[in-house]
Amino acid sequence: MKRRNLALRETEHWRPPALRDPTAFRRFGDLQLASIWNDLRPLLASETGAVLDVGCGEQPYRSLLTRAASYQGLDIAEAADRFGYARDDTLYVSGYPWPVGDASVDLALCTEVLEHVLEPSLLLSEVRRCLRPGGRLLMTVPFAARWHFVPYDYWRFTPSGITHLLREAGFADVRVFSRGNPVTVAAQKVIALIAPLGGMRIPLVPIAAAAAVVGHWSLHRDWGEDCLGYTVVATRPRVDAQPPVGT
Numbered sequence: 001m002k003r004r005n006l007a008l009r010e011t012e013h014w015r016p017p018a019l020r021d022p023t024a025f026r027r028f029g030d031l032q033l034a035s036i037w038n039d040l041r042p043l044l045a046s047e048t049g050a051v052l053d054v055g056c057g058e059q060p061y062r063s064l065l066t067r068a069a070s071y072q073g074l075d076i077a078e079a080a081d082r083f084g085y086a087r088d089d090t091l092y093v094s095g096y097p098w099p100v101g102d103a104s105v106d107l108a109l110c111t112e113v114l115e116h117v118l119e120p121s122l123l124l125s126e127v128r129r130c131l132r133p134g135g136r137l138l139m140t141v142p143f144a145a146r147w148h149f150v151p152y153d154y155w156r157f158t159p160s161g162i163t164h165l166l167r168e169a170g171f172a173d174v175r176v177f178s179r180g181n182p183v184t185v186a187a188q189k190v191i192a193l194i195a196p197l198g199g200m201r202i203p204l205v206p207i208a209a210a211a212a213v214v215g216h217w218s219l220h221r222d223w224g225e226d227c228l229g230y231t232v233v234a235t236r237p238r239v240d241a242q243p244p245v246g247t
């Protein structure tokens with residue numbers, strides 16, 4: 001068997017349609033999306049302050065906010081070329097620092113971004129700078145997910161890795177929750193095998209639909225060491241930790 005050298009891979013064979021409007025139909029067939037939506041909905045619905053959506057893409061979760069919150073999407077200048085995302089109301093940036101005031105943000109949202117950032121510590125430190133003391137970061141990262149947006153998908157994070165990165169960046173009260181469990185992962189893999197098949201998938205639609213039903217049911221069970229990804233909440237402390245003596 002001739003094996004592919006993936007170090008040379010520059011593209012992916014299949015990419016799902018851009019995520020602008022997560023309809024109920026799309027959420028039914030995409031467990032990754034559904035699990036993020038379910039986790040963000042109560043937290044965003046109660047937010048009343050300034051929200052910065054870091055790596056916002058098509059801003060898929062903006063509609064979960066009420067008018068009580070103000071919203072600003074931020075993304076990198078390369079978002080259109082690398083990810084196919086371009087929106088007039090997004091602030092596009094190059095490098096750091098971002099043109100966002102110190103301590104001006106109440107909630108930083110960062111969904112499915114960190115795996116695309118070569119130096120995640122730099123991004124987390126910049127998020128912390130923008131947050132007011134006591135402000136929160138609400139982040140999701142994938143765990144069992146295919147290599148996507150190739151080649152701009154660099155990492156998978158574990159709860160221990162995320163916690164380490166966040167504490168190093170000056171966050172406190174780190175909470176990490178799994179989205180789904182091994183059953184959800186199996187269901188999502190069945191759907192992911194069928195979805196890219198185009199017209200050939202029609203006879204397989206009942207299998208994908210059954211997998212989606214089982215997957216949604218499984219999202220209510222918290223067990224195991226495999227999952228679709230993690231939802232993370234962390235706080236910028238009201239009083240920053242003192243640097244170690246001698247530094």
Ligand SMILES: C[S@@+](CC[C@H](N)C(=O)[O-])C[C@H]1O[C@@H](n2cnc3c(N)ncnc32)[C@H](O)[C@@H]1O
Pocket residue numbers: 019054055056057058059060074075076078079083085110111112113116117118123149
């Ligand atoms: C998979 S998309 C996720 C988009 C959106 N947050 C969502 O949940 O659909 C990854 C996003 O991260 C952005 N991104 C990549 N590197 C970044 C960086 N260093 N800083 C901020 N955003 C970045 C990309 O431009 C892209 O919009």
